[in-house]
Each structure stands twice: as structure tokens, then as C-alpha cells.
Amino acid sequence: MASHNVARATTALSAQARQKEIRQIEQYRSLVDEVNRRIANKDFTGETLQLTAKLLSENPEYYTIWNHRRRILLHAFDEAEGLDKDTSKSSNEPLPSPAALDHDDDPAAAGGTPHKNEPAPPASNTEAQKESSLLIQEDLTFLLPLLKAFPKCYWIWNHRSWLLSQATQRLSISMARTLWSNELKLVSKLLSIDGRNFHGWGYRRTIIGALESPPRHLNTNPASSVGGDGASSMLESEFAYTTQMINTNLSNFSAWHSRSRLIPTLLEQRSASRGERVAFLEAELGMITNGLWTDPFDQSLWFYYAWLLNNVLPPERGSENISGNSNSSSSELKRRIVPDLSVHEATDILSREIDNLKDLLDDTRDCKYIYVALLTYTPHLISLRGRRVGEGRGGLMAEGDELTAGREARNEEVDDKEAMRAWLDELMKLDPLRRGRWMDIRKGLES
């Protein structure tokens, strides 16, 4: 692969530059040795912390050092909380074990048990909390320039998440909430610089999750189940945010994906009626159609389109949609935009969409995605039509009509298969590298 056809430029360094580089390497190596030695000696002092900061600023990808840094911080948190034991103020909860280096997803380490006993948040911040808060905020500040310089480094985002989860555990609700809100502002700023950074988008979901979900009890009203009004409006604003990012750049895969993740919960939260849900589906289809007509060459639009149509296609045993997931489980069904879409409605929608795609094809003959979509969904339409005819039985249609409907469906099927063969021919020309796949589909047609 070697850098995608860009020849590697080997520049010979001048003797001076070479010397400089050798010195830099030596300095770096000795720094690494120093840090590792200290950790081995369990020297978890502030000095060691400083050294890890220096090292990580140069090489943030050295993830082991991030781990060491966390060990140092945990040690510091422990010490801070040790202060409380000496004071008359009641301490909050038993401390998580310093050896538990796993982060927030581990319920035991995150103090799942203590929260059950938690009657109410402390009236004022304890000394330990103030100290821990300072440590956390300092680390967050340290991370900030690194994050800007290396916005795609997993370990920096990871460490940030860890810091925030520590905040949730150890600090008062209001302190933690402030930190999480600031995170939202920060990630918005980073996404305005690079709207397609999936780390940022994933982090947004983490933040929303933290600010909303009961286990973290960061809701302003901990007694409520799905959060008070303050928290619920976050879904709406997040949804609006995806709209805004899409309007800024249609090719934002992350924005479309986020949108698809938000919609089921959003509709639930809105307590949307069936009519509202259908209207919502139609509106989304309208929007994506607008996008597809504007730029059918943009793949991100097709992904979202596929997700939307999966909300329409009836679940079939053993069926797989484009992303390869089976959509037959009942919980999946509940998360659809219109969970009880009838076969009749589905057929109408799919039929309309396929007509729309054919229209688009008339206008733009050299876009392979249109052909692929038509090939993907036409078989579904055929089967849906068949089912509709099938459901026509059982007294809803007079016998003559039934036969006519059946014959019409079969004729349509013949036409459709003819069309599919023509589309496959085009694809052979447009995308010869996938010849094998097109031949395969073709074989499937003949059966």
C-alpha cells in the first residue's frame, strides 16, 4: 500500500540536522526510561506526573504512559480522600480500589454499589472533592492543546472520558454537571473545525448519555426516570445539531449516523402518535430524496437512505439489509420509526421510492449507486407485492379481483426482472472491478 502511490521522499539530512535528531532521540529515550523507572518504583508523585505530561505531549500515542498517568491520578485522588477521613465531615462513599484501572464501563469499579446507598448529594463540597476537582480540571486543561493538535488520537479522547467519569464518581453533582456541559461546548467547537471527526461525534453521544441517564444521577431531578425537562430537550437540540452539520456538509457520515441513532429515542420522548411517526418518516424520506437528487454521488446519503428504508421493509426471517444486520428481533421492531407499518403502506412507500430512483436514473446515467439501490430494493418490492396480494385473500377482495391482482403482480415481476438485468449490464460497465458480484446477482435472478 505504501502511502497510496505517493513516493516516499527520502531527504538526506545534513550532518547538523542528523546530530540534532540523534540528540532528540536520546532525550526522548531517557525520558521514557525515567518515567518507567519511577512507575516501577511506585513513585506516584507530582513530579512523575509532570514527566508523563512532557512525554505524552511529545508522543500521545504511547498509551501505556496514559495508563501510568491514570495510576498516578488515582493515587492522588486516594490521598485527597484520605484527608476527609481525618475530618469530622462524613465521607461520601467507599473508595474504588486503586487497582481497578478499567474505566467507567465497569459498574463495580464505577461505584455502582455506593450509589444505591446514596441518599442525597452532600450539602457542600468536601475537601477531597475540591482537591480532586482541581486535579481533574488541571488534567483537562493539559489535554486541551493536545486534543487540538491530535484530534484523532484515541488515547487522548479515552483519557478525557476517564477524567469525566472520575468526576461523576467523586465530585458533587453540580461540579460534575458543569464539567460535562463544558465538554459539550468543547466538542462542538472541535466539530466546527472538523465536522467529520467520529471521535467527536462518539464523545457527543457519551456526553448526552451522561447528562441524561439515571445511573449517573446527573439529572437535575434525580428522582425522575427519564430526566426532567432540562435533560429531555438535549435530544431535540442534538437532532437539530445533526441537521445543522448536514446542511454545512452533506458528506458527513457521522452526522447522518448520529441522526439515525437519535431518532428512535427522540420519537419515544416526543410520545409521537402513529400519525406523527408516519409524517416524520415521510419528512426524512423527502429530505434524503432532496439530497440524492442534489448529489447522487455522495455515498453517505445512500447509507442513510438504506437505514430509512430498513424502517419500511418488513422484517423477514434470515433477511439481511445492507449493513448486514437482521432486523427481525422484536426490540429492533420497536425502535423503528413506524413500528406497525402495514404491508400495504410499506408497498406504497417502496414503490414510490423505486419510481423516484428510476426518475433519477433517467437524469443521471453514470452513477453506480442508483443502480445498486434499484437492484437492492426491487426484489423487496416484488416480495412485498406478493404479500399484499396474499393478504388480499381472506375476504378483502372478490375472487376475480384477486386473480387479476395476482396476475398483475406477476407481470410486474417479469418487467422488474427485465429491468434488473439491464441495470446489471450497466453496472458491469460502470464498476467492472465488482464483476463477480454483478454476475452473482444475475444468477440469482434466473432462479
Added chain:
Amino acid sequence: MESLDGTNWDVVIAGTGIQQSLLALALSRSGKGVLHVDRNAYYGGAEAAFSLQEAEEWVEKVEKQGGVDTYFSHASIRKNLEHTGEKAGLGPSRAYTLSLSPNLVYTRSTLLPVLVSSRCTANEQLGFQAVGSWFVYSGWAAPGDSDTSTTHIDSHLLRVPNGREDVFADTTLDLRTKRSLMKFLRFVGEYENQPEIWEQHRKKAFPAFLLDQFKFPTASHAPLLALTMSPDPPSETSTEFALPRIARHLRSIGLFGAGFGAVIPKFGGLAEITQVASRASAVGGGVNVLRNGARGVNYKVQQTPTRPSEGDAQRNLSEPGSGDAQTALIVQLDGGETVYADWLVGQDADLPLATQKYTIGSKPRRPSVALKSITIVDSPLSSLFPRTSDSSPQPAGAVVVFPSRALSSDQATDTSPETPPVHVVVHSGDTGECPAGQCVLYASTALPASSGLPLLDSAIVALLVGVQEDPKPCILFSMQYQQQSGDTSSVAAAAEDSPAAARVLQFPSPDLDVVLSDDIVSNVETAWKGIMGDDAVDFMRFEARDGGGGEEDEDEGVSYGPP
């Protein structure tokens, strides 16, 4: 100040227009003795910017000159003395900076990199602001109550989509049109690589090309024509003219920041650049003199050069004439002084009595005459300056194009004469050219004064209706003038075929294109090369002067404000 009489110079530059000023800038580090004169009392020449008072004085002067040795004629001012209403009226004279050259500068122009590399943009000497949106006027005119007035009906301004996301968001286009538009935009972005689609149609009128090759209905041509900023009506705008201009527009978007592709210099257009350039020239040892032009120039017969000749006439001629009597030119100034120079450079209006010149950039230019107007209105016209996205800067400029026939009252038929389009560049108070809450509208059309003036007036009125503001914006001040782009001097000069042979270099007269042409920089470079001869290296590439902020930041340069 000591008298100039009898002094020796390497270069005398006549006129402080943009080309001359950039030449002075280019020479500012060369060590050459440069005398830069201008017969006006202000910098900028045909690209100057004026306060209200200065504008009035200029109009008077133009009328007095009667079109002689000047590009301007038919100048007049109308002030609205009975302005009433809650909004502030016309402010003090110095609150305004009205530019004679409110050109748009595309981010993909040659001017901007040159300004950066010559350190003109360092230390915030120059600021540039975004031109955000292009609008096309839509509506029609009905004859009004009196002979001269028309009523504008259903006037509105349609924003021109700048790219894919704009097309997506546009609610006025149907899906088929969006597809066609996108197909065309895609093609234009790379039109050089697809000659088979357009080469054979290059001379064809652009609307015919759109219709035939892209099935683009005539009703949808206006936005694309607006992007060409063509001074001619659609049927006279050729495909080979239109394609590069649209391509430049599209390729410029996003280059310096999201959501815009063109900028305007703050504080009065090119005038500010001439000031900065002249300042730089002075710092480099040049001498600037106003109120003193180059009235005439004589040619001294060549004497035997002191250095052994190598048969290369050019080399001999580029020796500086410091001290000894080897100078080639004797230049008479307006004030009566006589100076000696190796080179004399200016535009033809600055060199009225030169008899032998080398003409730089001589292709005929369109349009050859234009009527321009400057109008001050009492509204910020906010609807014209939307921010295109969160990360784009607040624009300070907007373009409104009135397509051919959009202002005529025989809209119903296509038989009304095809008038040229009207281009209006709107500057908000953020440019520093007028108080906040007001705007300056610069309009132009490729017509002489008699037919152009009613058209421009009509355009401004239609625009103020089209923004659909309540109360309707009022005109506080309006100034108009005719400008021609051809040579004006009455003396027929013999054309020389090389700079070195002529020693008198003539820059072309000011271009009437609303968009700044890259020719300006290449003309300056031609002159500079002629003067520098073999020493012509690193055009406009300067180091920071000692202590002058050693910023090595490569991104520094063009600053935008306000954020």
C-alpha cells in the same frame, strides 16, 4: 522640502493608481531611486477613495476637465436634504470613504499572495472582508404614474447557490433543476479537463450552451450568468468567457475560510492598498509627491556609455543614472521642475505629452465605457449579509445582479432591447466606509451616461424594494459618473516594441470589470522586469524589516474582521 529641480532618479512613476503604487512597492527594496508623483492632492488616482467633501470636490473637478486627460466624465451628486424618520441621516463628511474602485478580489487571485509576500498585510495594515452572497433580482417593472417613475412589482432577491449544500438547502429549485445545476457545477469545476464538452462551442453564446449541452431551461440561467459577472447581455456573453469566470468563482470558495470566495479591502477598496504600497515605497527610500504630475517628457539623445559595450543595448540602458549625465529622460513636472530619470512609468492620463512609449498589456478591453454610481442608504440591509455557516466570517460585502431586461417594463415580451446587466456591490458599515446602520451601494453598468443613469437609478430603487424591509430604506446621498477604459491622451504616441527601447512604460487605463483582474499584477511584473533587467529576482518577495515583527507564521497575512 528641497526643490526637485535638477534631481536624478532611476524611476519616475506618474500617478498613484493601483498599478503604479504596486510598482513602487515592487521597487521598494531594490535600492533604486524612485520618485512617485501625482498631480492630484490625494493618493489612488482612478482608484481613490473620498470622504463626502472630497467626493464633491472631485465631481467639480471632473466636470471642469470636461473629459480631457481623465477617464471620468458626466459626474454629479444628489443629496437627500429632506431626510426624515427615526433613522440617522447623512453623517459628517469624514464618516464616509467612497471608493472609485470597489472591485471584488477573488481569493484565487494573484493580488492577494503578492500582498502577503511583500509584507503589506503584516501588522494589520490591510484588512479584507468577506463577500458572502450573490443575489439575482427577480421582479418586474410596471410603468408608474409619471413618465419617469416605474413601480417595481413582486421584487425580491434570490440568493445564488454557492455549491452543493446551498443547492440542497434551496427551496425555490425543483429536484430536476437541482440535478442539472449540480451536473453543471461539477463540470465547471474541471472544465479544462473536458474539452470535448465545450471546446467546439466556445464562441457560442453561453445561454445557448447551457440549453443545448446541459438541458438547462432559460428561466434558470440567471444565477449562473450572475456568477460570470459579465458586463454584457447574455446573448453577447460567450461560453469561453463564462466558463473560466464561473470556475474561478467556485474554486475560490473556501480557500481562505468557509462560505466565501471573494473579499473586499477594508476602508475603501483599492485606495487603501495604494496607500499602504506608497508608504512601503517611502520606507524603502522612495519619494512621494502629490499635487505635481509629470506634464511632459523629453528624450535625451544617448551618449556614449562609459562602460565597454558588449553589444547588448538593453544592458547599457538599464544602468542607473546617478550623478553622471547618462540619463535617458528629461521629465517636466507640473510645478515647472525638471528631473532626470532612466525610466518613466504611468497610465496614459498621467503621461499626457509622452511621444514614445511601450504599452503594457494592450488587448482591447470590455466594457469600453460604464456608468457607475455610489449610493448611501440609511439601512444596514441585514438580509443581504447572512452568515453562510457558523464557521464563516460575518460578510461585509454582497453582490446583487440585475439581469438584462429585469428592469425594463416590457418584461412580457422578449422584444425589449437587451440591456446590459447591472451589478451592484453592497458594502456594509463593517467596511468602515460608512457609519454602522448604513450601507454604500456601488452600481455599474456597461452603458454611457445618457442610457446608463436611468437604468442604475431604477436598479437601486428596485433593490431597496426587493430587500422587503419596513420601513423602506431611504437614499441619503447619490453620486454618479461615467468612466471609460480606453486611452484618453490627445497625443498619438509612437509604440515601441520593448520596454528598454522606450524607457517610458504605459500601464493600461483602469479596467471597468467589477472583479479585479489578475492582469494588474502581471502588468506590474512586466514593468518591474523591464526596469530591473538582470536583477529581476523575487518579485514582491520581501523579508520583514528589522524589528518589524518576525512572525514566521505562514498562515498570517490576510486578516478578516470583524469575526
